[in-house]
Amino acid sequence: MIRKAFLSQLEQGLAGLRPETVREILADYEEYFNDALADGRDEAEVVAALGSPQKLARELKAQTHYKQWQEHRSFSNLSRVVVSIAGLGVLNFVLALPFMIYLLFLTIGYIVSVSFLLAGLTVVLAWGSHGLFGWPQFSSDGSGWYIGKHGDRGAEMAWSSDRADHEGQVWIDEGRLRLNPDEGDRFELRTRQGDALLVAKKRGKLLIDASQPATRELVQVDGGEASINGSAIRELTLHEDSGDVFTARVDDDKRLVRLEASSGGSELKFAASGPKGSLSMKDGDSSLEITESKIALKDGMDHIQIDALPGLSLGMSVLVVGLMLLLGGALGLVFCVWLTRLTWRALVVYVKYQIELVSGKDRENAAA
Known part of the structure; x- marks a missing residue:
């Protein structure tokens, strides 16, 4: 092989570097050949001393990337140096494999840590925003009977049966x-x-009936509807003709x-009497129970239960x-x-060591 x-x-092997960098490297080796010929050495001897141009190109690319990293120390520049060093031989690839596995686990560690941090922050903020998880207070105007909004008819009890009407x-x-009430239904x-x-x-x-005459006087009838002061009522029970029952009580x-x-x-059962408040819902074989000490969900054969800490x-x-x-x-x-x-510090030490080995080989070749 001649010069x-x-x-x-060598130029083909340096593909990927900046054009001006490639021109500088080629000019240096042109001068190297000229100096060698002036000393009486022929081109074949110089080529044999330099070795494979492809391998030399890989070493030069590693050195160039290392210089770029020294000028601007960033993770991307260091990554280019590591990739260049890994391409110098099979042994480096073998050494890079456990390092890549280590980086994978480190990335997973970051993901898990950030997930835990965000989850914990969300739970703590939610806990605080709900007033220490106190039981909800359903009231709109002090009567205690507000549950849901119903168009222009004010606030309506959130109760729905199977009847379409x-x-x-x-x-x-x-x-x-x-x-x-609908036909056949009654309020107690x-x-x-x-x-x-x-x-x-x-x-x-x-029809209106009361145990005491004074209680009967609490009711006003207007257009087929009964009207009662909500603050005077402690408990309300609706018995539907279909057998459905709805009961609500205030303290x-x-x-x-x-x-x-x-x-x-x-x-559906909901109780909020102080520290022993609870919520229970059942639909056939499925049920949901929430108390101050546990959350239990059953769906046929499946059963999920979350217990409070002791x-x-x-x-x-x-x-x-x-x-x-x-x-x-x-x-x-x-x-x-x-x-x-x-890891960054260890990687820098490893990169410096590998670059020194490559630079030492270049000096040996130049001396030869």
């Missing part, structure tokens, strides 16, 4: 419970003094503390778990950053 062929193959049987309007109410009140509809006529502070509903094979309520357990996730994610992230810095 022209050697330089042509069941709509707007009970709602609240400016602090008053308005009752409009109990006042705060414990007196009973019955509102029903038979043959299209609204002395006008907060909804009990709600029960049954329709066909489905049941000695803590479910709400406090959520807070503790959130704080643990937050702490674990933060510590994991700090550890991953520390490993990254350590």
Whole structure:
């Protein structure tokens, strides 16, 4: 192989470098050949001393990338140096394999740590935003009977049966419970003094009955609807002609503390009496139960249950778990950053060592 062929193959091997860098390298080796010929050496001897032009190109690319990294120390420049060094021989690829596996696990560590951190932060913020997971208070105007909005008819009790004509049987309007039972349905109410009140509809006529005359006077009839001061009622039960039942109860502070509903094979129970509040829903073989100590979900043969930590309520357990996730994610992230810095330093030492080996070989070839 003569000088022209050697330089042509060297130029091809340097593909990927900047054109001006390639021209500088080729000019240096042109001068190297000229100096060797001036010393009485022929081209074939010089080519044999330099070795394979492809291998020389790989070594020169590694050195060039290393110089670029020294001028601007960035991860991308260091990555180019590592890739160039890995291309110098099969042994380097074998050494690079466990390093790539290590980087994979380090990346997974970052992902897990950040996930834990975000999950913990979300749980803690959610816990705080819901007022320490206190039981909800359903009230709109102090009557305690607000549950849902129903168009222009004010706030309506969120109760729906299987009957297609069941709509707007009970709602609240400016602090008053308005009752409009369907044919065959009846409302059983109990006042705060414990007196009973019955509102029903038979043959299209609204019927009102009370245990005490004073209780009867609480009811006003307007256009086929019964109207009662919501703050005077402690408990309301709707019995439908189909057999469906809906019951709601408020406490002395006008907060909804009990709600029960049954329709066909489905049941809903809600209790919020202080620290022992609970929610229970059943639909055939499926059920959902939420208490201060557990969340249980059953669906046929499947059963999922989440228990609170020993000695803590479910709400406090959520807070503790959130704080643990937050702490674990933060510590994991700090550890991953520390490993990254350590890896960076080790990689720099390895790159310098490999470049020194390559530069030493070049000096030996030049001396030869």
